[in-house]
Amino acid sequence: MRRTLEYLRPNVRNAVGKYYVEEGWITKEDLQDILALDQQQQQDQHKQLAHEDSSAFTSTDMDISSLQHDDSHTSHQ
Numbered sequence: 407m408r409r410t411l412e413y414l415r416p417n418v419r420n421a422v423g424k425y426y427v428e429e430g431w432i433t434k435e436d437l438q439d440i441l442a443l444d445q446q447q448q449q450d451q452h453k454q455l456a457h458e459d460s461s462a463f464t465s466t467d468m469d470i471s472s473l474q475h476d477d478s479h480t481s482h483q
C-alpha cells in the first residue's frame with residue numbers, strides 16, 4: 407500500500423494516506439516518511455525554479471544592455 411501512495415499526486419496523497427492509516431494498511435510512521443519526502447521534493451523544486459528564474463533575469467539584463475542604441479547615429483536638429 408505504501409508504494410501505491412507514491413503514485414498519487416501530493417495533494418491527494420495526504421488524504422488517502424490518512425485513510426490507509428485508519429484501515430491499518432500502513433503505519434503513521436510510513437505516512438510521515440512519505441509526506442516528508444513530498445516536502446523535500448517541493449523544496450528542491452522551489453530551489454530549482456528560483457535558480458532558473460534568477461538565470462533568466464540575468465540573461466534578460468544582458469539582452470537589454472545590448473539593445474541600448476548609440477545616439478551618435480541619429481541626426482539632431
